[in-house]
Amino acid sequence: xTAVDESTAPVNAGDAALLVQRYGAEPESAPELSDVIRHxxxxxxxxxxxxxxxxxxxxxxxxxxxxxxxxxxxxxxxSLVVVRDPELKSRLASLSGDQxxxxxxxxxxxxxxxxxxxxxxxxxxxxALDGADYTESAIVGFVDVSLAAQNASLAAESLGLGxxxxxxxxxxxxxxxxELHLPDRVVAAFGLAVGHPDEADTARVKPRLPQPAVVHHxxxxxxxxxxxxxxxxxxxxxxxxxxxxAHSWIERVLARIGTVRxxxxxxxxxxxxxxxxxxxx
Amino acid sequence: xTAVDESTAPVNAGDAALLVQRYGAEPESAPELSDVIRHxxxxxxxxxxxxxxxxxxxxxxxxxxxxxxxxxxxxxxxSLVVVRDPELKSRLASLSGDQxxxxxxxxxxxxxxxxxxxxxxxxxxxxALDGADYTESAIVGFVDVSLAAQNASLAAESLGLGxxxxxxxxxxxxxxxxELHLPDRVVAAFGLAVGHPDEADTARVKPRLPQPAVVHHxxxxxxxxxxxxxxxxxxxxxxxxxxxxAHSWIERVLARIGTVRxxxxxxxxxxxxxxxxxxxx
Numbered sequence: 001x002t003a004v005d006e007s008t009a010p011v012n013a014g015d016a017a018l019l020v021q022r023y024g025a026e027p028e029s030a031p032e033l034s035d036v037i038r039h040x041x042x043x044x045x046x047x048x049x050x051x052x053x054x055x056x057x058x059x060x061x062x063x064x065x066x067x068x069x070x071x072x073x074x075x076x077x078x079s080l081v082v083v084r085d086p087e088l089k090s091r092l093a094s095l096s097g098d099q100x101x102x103x104x105x106x107x108x109x110x111x112x113x114x115x116x117x118x119x120x121x122x123x124x125x126x127x128a129l130d131g132a133d134y135t136e137s138a139i140v141g142f143v144d145v146s147l148a149a150q151n152a153s154l155a156a157e158s159l160g161l162g163x164x165x166x167x168x169x170x171x172x173x174x175x176x177x178x179e180l181h182l183p184d185r186v187v188a189a190f191g192l193a194v195g196h197p198d199e200a201d202t203a204r205v206k207p208r209l210p211q212p213a214v215v216h217h218x219x220x221x222x223x224x225x226x227x228x229x230x231x232x233x234x235x236x237x238x239x240x241x242x243x244x245x246a247h248s249w250i251e252r253v254l255a256r257i258g259t260v261r262x263x264x265x266x267x268x269x270x271x272x273x274x275x276x277x278x279x280x281x
Numbered sequence: 282x283t284a285v286d287e288s289t290a291p292v293n294a295g296d297a298a299l300l301v302q303r304y305g306a307e308p309e310s311a312p313e314l315s316d317v318i319r320h321x322x323x324x325x326x327x328x329x330x331x332x333x334x335x336x337x338x339x340x341x342x343x344x345x346x347x348x349x350x351x352x353x354x355x356x357x358x359x360s361l362v363v364v365r366d367p368e369l370k371s372r373l374a375s376l377s378g379d380q381x382x383x384x385x386x387x388x389x390x391x392x393x394x395x396x397x398x399x400x401x402x403x404x405x406x407x408x409a410l411d412g413a414d415y416t417e418s419a420i421v422g423f424v425d426v427s428l429a430a431q432n433a434s435l436a437a438e439s440l441g442l443g444x445x446x447x448x449x450x451x452x453x454x455x456x457x458x459x460e461l462h463l464p465d466r467v468v469a470a471f472g473l474a475v476g477h478p479d480e481a482d483t484a485r486v487k488p489r490l491p492q493p494a495v496v497h498h499x500x501x502x503x504x505x506x507x508x509x510x511x512x513x514x515x516x517x518x519x520x521x522x523x524x525x526x527a528h529s530w531i532e533r534v535l536a537r538i539g540t541v542r543x544x545x546x547x548x549x550x551x552x553x554x555x556x557x558x559x560x561x562x
Contacts, residue, residue, distance in 0.1 A: 031342035036439035040346040061312035065321040067489040070446045073537045079495040131538040135551035146427030158317035165351045181500040208348040214360040219462040257412040270416035
């Protein structure tokens with residue numbers, strides 16, 4: 001890779017390789033990287049774990065990293081359940097798309113949107129909790145638990161662990177809540193499997209859309225996106241081919257989001273959230 | 282700080298200081314830290330910026346870090362608008378709680394939940410987009426944009442920049458959409474002000490709830506939380522006192538979420554999301 005103009009520092013070979021993996025193409029610019037950003041660029045989802053446990057010292061650090069993420073008005077409307085018990089973990093796997101790597105991972109973290117802590121406080125202080133009943137509060141909870149979990153995932157990776165997010169933890173919200181004894185006003189946002197990557201694990205960095213598809217300047221533009229998607233379609237073909245998956249990103253995303261069937265039962269999650277105590281007014 | 286048992290390595294003085302800042306108390310355990318985690322622990326929200334611009338090379342890296350975060354089924358249902366124009370930035374500040382630091386920051390990033398890109402694809406391929414109309418899809422969008430933005434914030438901090446999330450970008454969703462020319466099926470999740478911290482900036486690391494309040498093992502427990510909150514109430518008093526704010530976390534959170542008034546108009550965000558093309562079925 002060469003510098004695109006005199007004001008742009010050339011990227012060294014290691015950094016260029018990270019960017020080529022992430023975008024499946026030579027970068028057109030020379031971003032300013034740090035060691036933290038290099039860790040972020042190298043993220044891959046790990047779905048095969050070895051038997052070594054995750055230490056308490058690592059877990060304490062992962063939680064501290066999660067709690068260091070920003071949180072709206074310092075409300076801290078999230079919590080997590082650390083699941084190590086093999087039988088419980090297996091039942092949660094069955095409820096979460098029956099994915100074997102959840103059983104294999106030594107730790108399965110279930111990330112929760114949690115207004116029950118504030119409800120306990122409201123009860124004790126004889127205070128209303130009316131704001132919690134609004135869609136806005138569910139948004140605050142899902143945003144905050146996601147900021148926290150992304151810090152946790154990167155922290156785990158920085159300790160040599162592998163992770164994968166599990167949206168399947170939203171497949172059966174009420175049954176999962178029963179397994180984990182979740183009180184009213186608490187619902188699982190997603191899971192995060194954590195462990196030492198198996199030696200045979202072949203997961204690779206997945207290329208993303210070119211920046212012009214997702215970055216706008218001063219105003220949103222629709223006309224830059226389809227050309228960038230068409231470039232991406234060529235880029236990701238080789239990646240999906242190696243993974244033994246259908247080749248077209250466009251076909252994959254339209255199958256996933258185009259029909260109700262692609263939601264895998266999660267089409268009832270408005271009802272499920274209401275059953276969990278989120279009125280979503 | 283001393284090691285709690287023989288299996289736990291002692292924490293060095295620098296790491297202990299990071300943990301004391303984050304929890305406002307001596308840590309009871311000795312977490313395993315990495316340089317990435319040290320960056321995460323040191324996070325503070327910056328609300329005073331100097332005039333130096335944010336370079337394109339930094340911005341490219343921040344976006345690459347954001348795109349490196351996990352995304353559900355590789356759907357990539359988010360995008361962002363980079364706002365540098367002072368007049369536009371000032372109008373967005375007025376719509377977002379009239380916070381002066383937005384005008385001061387050289388860059389204001391508006392993070393978007395975005396199903397318009399997929400809608401363009403569905404149109405072109407004469408495919409339905411029925412799944413996008415469900416609450417579940419809005420959850421996917423808010424989760425994914427949050428994972429991305431947290432990577433972006435940490436990336437910016439690792440380059441010496443300061444950031445602060447702006448939930449106020451949800452105060453007037455339709456008006457903000459008009460300013461940014463957002464099409465149907467796109468809505469602002471939050472803003473992120475980015476810039477070089479002002480020399481006079483005194484923002485500090487804000488202590489969080491003790492881990493026993495937010496971490497559960499194998500099952501959720503309600504009985505551990507209020508004692509931890511009561512400890513926190515003492516811890517954070519000193520922090521809020523220094524900031525010139527009301528001293529009680531409990532009073533602050535109940536005022537914020539206990540009544541509809543604390544939502545600052547965001548109680549209409551279910552309607553606003555529907556106006557932006559999210560049916561939330």
